[in-house]
Amino acid sequence: MITPIVILAVSAIFFVIGKIRSDIVALCTLLSLILTNVLTPAEALSGFSNPVIIMMIGLFIVGGAILQTGLAKTISGKILKTVGTNDTVILIVVMLVTAVIGAFVSNTGTVALMLPIVVSIASRARVSAKKLLMPLAFASSMGGMLTLIGTPPNLVIQEALTEAGEKGLSFFSFLPVGIVCLTVGTITLIPLCKWFLSKKDTSSEDNGKKQKSLTQLVDEYKLTEQLQILYIPQDSKLAGMTMSKLDLNNVYGLTILERRQESSINNKFIKNINQNTVNADTVFNSKDVLFVSGDSSMVKRFVEDFNLSVMKTTDKRLDFYDIGIAELVMLPSARLLGRKIRNTAFREKYNTNIVAIRRRGEYITDNLADQELKSGDILLIQGTWTNIEKLGQYEEGWVILGQPLEAASRVALTHKSHIAALIMLCMVIAMATDFIPIAPVTAVLLASVAMILCGCFRSIEDAYKTINWESVVLIAAMMPVSIALEKTGASTLLSNTLVNSLGSAGPTVLLAGIYLTTSVLSLFLSNTATAVLMAPIAMQSAAGLNITPYAFLFAVTLGASMCFASPFSTPPNALVMQAGRYTFSDYLKVGLPLQLVIGIAMVIILPFIFPY
Template identity: 50%
Template sequence: MNIDMLWTLIILAVASVLFVSGKVRSDLVAVCALSLLVMLGIIDTNEALAGFSSSVVIMMIGLFVVGGAIFQTGLAKIASGKLLQLSGSNETRLLLTVMLSASLIGAFVSNTGTVAVMLPVVVSLATSAGVQTGRLLMPLAFAGSLGGMLTLIGTPPNMVISETLEKAGYEPLTFFSFTPIGLICLVAGTLLIALFSKWLLKSNDQTGDISQKQRSLYELASQYSLGNNLYRLQVSVNSPMINKTLKELSISSEYRVHIHEVRRRQSNKNPFFKTINTEFAGPNTMIHVNDVIYVTGEFEDVARFAADQMLELLAENAVEKDANGKMESLATPQIGIAEVLIPSNSKHINQLVKHSGFRENYNVNILGIQRKGKYLLHELKEEKIKAGDALLIQGEWKHISRLAQEHEDVVVVGQPAEAAANIPLSHKAPLAAIIMILMIAAMIINVVPAVVCVMVAAILMVATGCLPNMEAAYKTVNWESIVLIGAMIPMSTAIEKTGAAAMISEGLVNSIGGFGPIALLAGIYFATSLMTLFISNTACAVLFAPIALAAALSMDVNPVPYLFAVSIGASMCFAVPFSTPPNALVMSAGKYKFIDYVKVGMPVQLLLGMVMVIALPIVFPL
């Protein structure tokens, strides 16, 4: 054992202890280990930075963006609703539905792509069903790997062993050569994962401090009974309001109703690119034909206003309820509502609402006042503001954020910028679905590299407005996972470069070979399974495939089951988060610690290996 190999194994051992302890962030441990390898001269600077330029890392970034767009457009909620109808809210049925769905997709798409597409759907599904996301996300990551064993293209190690067999003069493997053993692997793995996932530590609640301080838009609307006082009126071609500004019309004083916003369709040429322009109702807002006006007031006043101005009352309530009894969103990505508190030293105390300057200075309307448990919603202009009042305001998100930053006499509850970011762009959901489907199809056809497919899809998600802007795209990326994977890839380079991988693999196989073909099969499988904890599954398959072939031929037995043992052992890696990109992808969303992977993944990995050692000689006789 040379000195470089010794240092590499020591660094790996210390890093593993720190990972398991959970006392230091995983990405920090990985970067420190990487720095030590460079300082000791085990790898050079180019090798150290190669992980961050790896196609796997770049693809993970793109997949985070694609997943964020699936969330932002509400597509995840739509898909999760379908899965919820299929499985019900029972946790076990949900788990099986998620795993089988991921396995089916994983048979044709890389496990990284599979998990990235499914992750936002599963998070939404868990939220809808009232199940902790930690119960579903790790099984999702594992299921993507299980599905990869069903077809030749499911995972790179499958193609590695096919090429090894072909070069040795054997028949190349067909697309479905893996299906029989893959089905056994899938069934056994699914049952084991379903059993051991019950051992997961309960994830922390997905709601953080913000949710305790800031009510959701739905809760605010319900609390102030906006749904009972908000109406939609559409401007007809004969309306006398057309081409007039709100200042000219004097609607509030004449009808005792208040106009909050105006929505109009910008384009209807393409159903996927059409947008609804929402304009905050100010004095200079001009009314056009077919505009939809959102107003509040008593129903009798709204009906009189609609009749006089030739407006069509679209529904008795603008905020309609769906089958689940939930209100339709009251906000758009441009305009929203928020609550502000009036402290005892505010200059607004005893001011009339019409003299408070909220509209003139900050372009926000006051929709309601909460005072000592009572809600004031009508004729607010003549109402005096008092200490302790809570005001419900509406305006553009940027103006609400400015009010929170600049106004010393009110306290804006919550964080308007984050609330705005969470408004779904539901009209973009069909477009996001098309981009996602095209990405999957391109990955299946394999005309261009998978990383290119993913990056193009990520660019399209931003360019077509499925994500509002590049800032929103950057926020979708979990940089801790990216740094963890990028920093650990050079560790596998060091293990191979110093000869540690070859020494371990050959030593294990040679020491077990004398105990018979089954023992050799088990030795190859578990040696591969051990090594794939530290180096990529593709590199592991490349390393072990020729060793397994030579060992089988030396014992005069069929090499096919031994090479399949290499492929399955290299792919079924569940015990550490950095061993596969899917494991890292779900780490943050599931709020997992390193020890969670060890507790759940290690027994699954070992028991599945025992099943495979028994099944492989049956499917492929020795």
């Protein structure tokens, strides 16, 4: 019995110190329980096969798709239009919205859905994400107290009541308790976040300064100023012609930045934009849409010579879904120095285009074919992201500025946002209702796979990159601790000792003891396991005092669910840990006072809502 308690105490010390990563501490805790024969290997590894862990992984992918498709940015923009940029107002709105969703969806699912949206809100409102993400996790747990299905401990106490022959709870029996909990929690978190979570995180800003954004490159080289969007009708002379025969760059001095199909321009709900670069073997077809850059007089001549149509649009912008741009610096050792671009066969050899040159502060975009490459030239190149990345492997005489594949990962696939929204909505409906008879973990896995298959990620690798493995390992490794405490009888001894010692002091003191005991146990056990353990003790305590058990059972579900003082006590707390760059001490400084304040408030209020 002593062994698991000692191991947990040592682990807690390392968590607080924060010198070792939390997932490594959790794994060492797990290994210690195996080596001391407290747990068998099968018991110790059971957390990694737990449906909650599988659900977490799937929700990371769903959340990543919401972010990658720009859906989070769209939703956050609408929220900001309503609430402005005041950090306190944003915190309140985030908590309210999260709590409402959390009343019907699992708190893990709620946080995973809201996390990319809240990160986007923080970025656009210039508010520290650290100040919003912990309240997001806590609000999801508070929202679970609003309805019967909001959190598993609610169902546990409902079952305890019905088995004891007491009147069961209705769907909204929890609403008064949940409203009080959310109100007290929000009021308490406002000052706590200002005091302890307001330190500005500049690491992302510093990283952002190292590489120009795609928008900055477009503006710097004035690509859109000379951009024309042309349409190839069926009677055009260009239909059926190859790029090599056209010789557009030499004859007209123009550059085709990309080629698209008409359907990808006009379909406003489900777009399947296939961006294509143009090479010597490219065959132009009728209904192709060409993005052409160059002198306007030469564009006009090109249009007249081949009977093309100029598409009228006020939104002349370049998208970077499949095709990207980057800067390439020519070194003194470059093999191509002194050659005119027309003689380098750059497009044919490297499948990329040179669309502009920066030379001694001058930007050259016209008649590029006749420009001789010189040492120190910075070429703006365009092609598929993969081909741009490969350029650095072909020659030692040039250097790619920045990291193209990282730049690509930051480009939102906005044409897929409607699909991502539809998949997310179906997942939420499946999790919140019985309309679709599947388990929540199945709904999440279906949604995550659908996001990948529908192209909401650029590649499967991008989907895997959205998974925060540190959080996954942390929760999976700490889950079996509850088995160790139950197996050795430590949890039962603790709960019985505390409750028995307070039983003679009156119902209110006993109520406080039950809440405190449940809260302490929930630091080490899952909230469901804690509720299962404490519900019969609460029932017996109420029977011993000959009073109704409702207040005591609500103290159990509150103590089990309102666990904020540890990052591994609930999956939502772990989900936001890395995104918010929190340490274990952050949870102690903010979560512990919040947990105590809510506990005091509920001990006072519960007897009024559910009289003894």
